[in-house]
Amino acid sequence: MTRMKSKITSALADFFFEYETPRQVLVRNRRVGVVCRLIQLGVLGYIIGWVFIYEKGYQSTDTAVSSVFTKMKGVGYTNVSGTERVWDVADYVFPPQGDASFVVMTNYIVTESQQMGKCPELPGTHNCTSDGDCEGGSHKRTGHGQMTGVCVNATKTCEVLAWCPVEDDHTIPDPPLLMSAENYTLFIKNSITFPLFGVTRSNLVEGIDGGYISKCLHDPVTAPLCPIFKLGDIVRLSGFSFETIAKVGGAIGIVVDWTCNLDANVKHCKPQYNFHGLYGNPAEPDKAKASVGYNFRYAEHYMENKTQKRTLFKVFGIRLDIIVQSLARKFDIIPTLTAIGSGVGIFGVATVVCDLVLLYLLPKREFYKNMKFKYTDIQKPVSSNVKWTFKKKGKTGAQELLSRSEHQ
Template sequence: MTHDKGCCGSVCQCFFEYATPKILVIRSKKVGTVNRLIQALIIAYVIGYVCVLKRGYQDTDSVISSVTTKVKGIALTDTPDLGLRVWDVADYVIPPQVPPTPEEEEESSFFVLTNMIITPNQTQSHCPEVPGLNCSWTCTLDADCTPGLKDVRGNGVQTGNCVNYNATVKTCEVLAWCPLESEEVNMTMPPMLADAENFTVLIKNNIRYPKFNFNKRNILPHITRDYLTHCIYNATTDPDCPIFTLKYIVSAAQEDFQTMAMLGGVIGIQIRWDCDLDMPASWCIPRYSFRRLDNKDPENNVAPGYNFRFAKYYKTANDVEVRTLIKGFGIRFDVMVFGEAGKFSIVPMLLNIGAGLALLGVVTVVCDWIVLTFMKKKHQYAEEKYSYVDDFGLLSETAE
């Protein structure tokens, strides 16, 4: 019986093929060495890297955290505007330390006032606009001013009058809180609250790994109330103390506190909880690190630091409302908590080991490629490795 090989001799024949495994033992020191070397590398990767270093035998969970802070400290200032004054936590921590809302807990931050510009005894009245902020505010005639104009960058509503700001400059008069704030920070003087570097902050951090029902806080079990009354955190001598001086935090972020206190900034307090729950719970402890978060680029120093304005209001004996305006500069501290916990579980262990051992199939592919490409007897190996059997003849003999 004859067979038409027109189609089956090309694409159709390849489609209707079945390959059965065939073991070909090649006695070669070169190929054998490559084979064992690759096997050893894969086994070392599975055992050493996946299982030991990356703990591939563990199930993992991400940390859930809450943070509360409490700042303490006293500062003494003597200024022309305020005179001799003592500052306590209610004055320099803004906003006041009240129980945070759930949204504020996510931020876990606090702000400490370090420097300020004070404009006392402001009342609702008429005064000249501050020159220099906007060229349209300077004038020579009343016609240069627009009555009722409310410039978002200005300090009040223009009255339409051009008045003397000083002996040489005229500006448009405005209805506003007068006198207007016009001072700039004097960088040659120390910050007003220079003593803020000695303030301390107690950071209370509670963490939970819900998958493993594991809870802990950074005030460790061996810490007593008496210990908290005198301890100060130091990474070398006192790493378990949860009380930090602001100067230490800023210094650990590679910044100078007095310099940063002039215009303010943002410091990140990072707490990392990486816990191996197969080990004793006492081994799960927080690790602290600190870094500056706001941009400090000497080539792009527009609007540096961190500041905002707030006012304190009161009334005089004549029932006139008066306020003291304060432009406050300070340091915002953001507490950020990271972490991952792992615990032994048979499922991830089998998955990681299985995935690693599956790589052993690469050994056969590499060795076959070497043998069939670079060996002197590659054609002989090819003939021994691949055998072709045509089943058309077998089918014909069965049919007869």
């Protein structure tokens, strides 16, 4: 028992009070030394330059929760066939609630006094020579209503049940009817919150007050923080021609970029505005122009002589999408230690490469192998036979050790 206790005590002492370290061999070789230092310098440059400076490996990151409010201002005037009309925000913005995605009307085709009834389709893709060409109860993909099965001889087109007269949108007004939209202004109000860091910011940053907003107009150079944008400038900065996009419509993305380093003062966290054309550009080759343009239809319904009628508008407009992208960074000890630890681990590459050069490529590789590795032979254990002799003692069956002899 005492012997077992001594062994346990010795094992615990060895475990707690001894330290093992690998044996190192100092090799004086210029080639290996240069290779080792070059690799270490490369790893050090990677850690400092890429991990810490470029990738900001010492900081944690967070993206923002965002809210956008918009407001358009401006008035347009048209005179179509002697009919004068003034268009305000309630007429040319869809939807009018100030969402982050909306359309500003710049051109339109109007079809007045439509009522439900039967009338011929437009000539062109719906031509017919007999009633057999017009299958009753069906409709064509580009048609305006359901075919009645009658071919109208006067127009050589199929008769349809639809809102009559059917819309003729083959001729788009040129120049656009609402070219005055170029001078409309857009106000963007954006609020963001970085929940991880507890930071809330608005694009109405320090220095942007009511007096400044009342007279400023956004310019990338002279007024980059002004939240009021001229529609013509937005189109120009996105790469479009206003006259072209106003004629057929288009889509533009306004990117509000919040890239912030919160290790500095929070007042330096300011937005940057960028503008991009979406869904094609009129300057692109003809094959890409199929995606150019943006339009939709809406109708104004009314009653006339107890008959329901409508005025149909095919609206060409500029769709504006307000896109908020954000990334905030701030020092954090956890990613810092992780980056340092991974960098220290990469330093082991130098040891591996230098060992390969030392042990397999140099002329004196056998000498270096003998210096680096210690070879030992396994000793055969000395066999022993132990013979025990026992003697039964009394009725209790207890055994008593009498003698022991060893044999080699």
